[in-house]
Amino acid sequence: MPKRQAIDAQILEEAVDWFIQISEQPLDDIQSEQFEAWKTQSPQHQLAWQKTQKLQQRLGNIPVEISKQTLSQNASTKFPLGKLILILACGSIITSAVYFTDQLALLADYRTPYGEQRHITLEDGSRLILNSKTAIDVKYTAQNRQIILHYGEIFIQTGKETNPHYRPFMVLGKHGTIQALGTQFDVRQQQQQTSVAVIEHAVKINTTASQQQHIVAAGQQVYFDQNQIEGQQAIQPQDLMWHKGLLVANQTPLKVFAQQIENNYGRSIKVAKDCENILISGTYPADHLERLLNALAETYPVQLDQNWFGNKITIKKK
Structure with missing residues (x-):
């Protein structure tokens, strides 16, 4: 039998989002152009949409009101079953636990796309800020207060425990757990390691594999993976x-700052060799890529070219 073609997780998510948007109301002229541009980006985009259309035909007999309730993304819904059905039905056979985890992260209680942030207040008064491209689940029980970080970066200001029996506040990630010791802190989880920066009080880290433990005090930051915690700084x-x-640069080489832009906006940034070491300083909006790029072009001797889809940007000297 022919091998089934896998679909990239990001493309699959975008196809599902387009499906939901089109199901709710007809696209206007601008949205239609955007949809056609998205659909024709690559064979994978076309395949993702073909699979979505086939699923739409199979679900055609579901009442409209039920479809809207189950397919729409709702942050307060713990189990958006309709979207789960779409993702599993459109996707290829999942052969990796990591890939499966990435798919489930699309169904997280709270998540943000590239270039956006989200403020959340939990039932105990804890305040969270989700950075660009972040996904979390919130699990409060009689014994624990847990944040499951699938990917991305969160700032946490823990609320005062109101339960008669104290419940520890913990962040669970792929590399280990972070327990709050009455604090404000920042957690950024990347593929190879996690960083924790403590603004107030302290946190205790426990790595997943080696069970190494370490307490990080206010004003300090550490990096760790499943086995090892690196020195504080x-x-x-x-x-x-x-x-x-804001995105802030302080005498930062353009090549390094371009990587920050990539991480925040999910765009591919290519910097020409002759301007990689131009030093960038200033504050730039984290939610408005066009303003950021215009500011760079106006302040420094560079010009920026985008491809037709806007997903690839080249920076070169004027």
């Missing part, structure tokens, strides 16, 4: 300015 204030919706 002082927090760099510019790294936390995303809480205020």
Whole structure:
């Protein structure tokens, strides 16, 4: 039998979002152009949409009101079953536990796309800020208060425990657990490691594989993976300015700053060799890519070219 073609998780998510949007109401002219541009980006985009259309035909007899209730993304819904059905039905056979986890993250209680942030207040008064491209689940029980971090970055200010029996507040990630010791802290989970920066009080880290433990005090930041916690270092204030919706550069080489733009906006940034070391300083919006790019072009001797779809940007000297 021919091998089934796998679909990239991001493309699959986009296909599902287009399906939901089109199901709710007809697209206007601008949206229609955007949809056609998305659909023709690659064979994978076309395949994802073909699978979605086939599923739409199979679900054609579901009453409209039920379809809307189950297919729409709702942050307060613990189990958006309709979207789960779409993703599993459209996707190829899942052969990797990691890939399966990525798919489930699409159904997280709270998540943000690239270039957006989200503020959340939990039942105990804890305040969270989700950075660009972040997904979390919230699990409060009689024994624990847990945040499951699938990917991305969160800032946490823990609320005062109101339960008669104290419940520890913990962040569970792929590399280990972080227990709050009455605090404000920032957690950023990447593929290879997780970083924790403590603004107030302290946190205790416990790595997944080696069970190594370490307490991080206020003003300090550490990096760790499943086996090892690296040495502490002082927090760099510019790294936390995303809480205020800003990307900050302080004599930062353009090549390094371009990587920050990639991480925040999900765009491919290519920097020409002759301008990689131009030093960038300033504050830029974390939620408006066009303004950021215009500011760079106006302040520094560079020009920026985008491809037709806007997903690839080249920076070169004027």
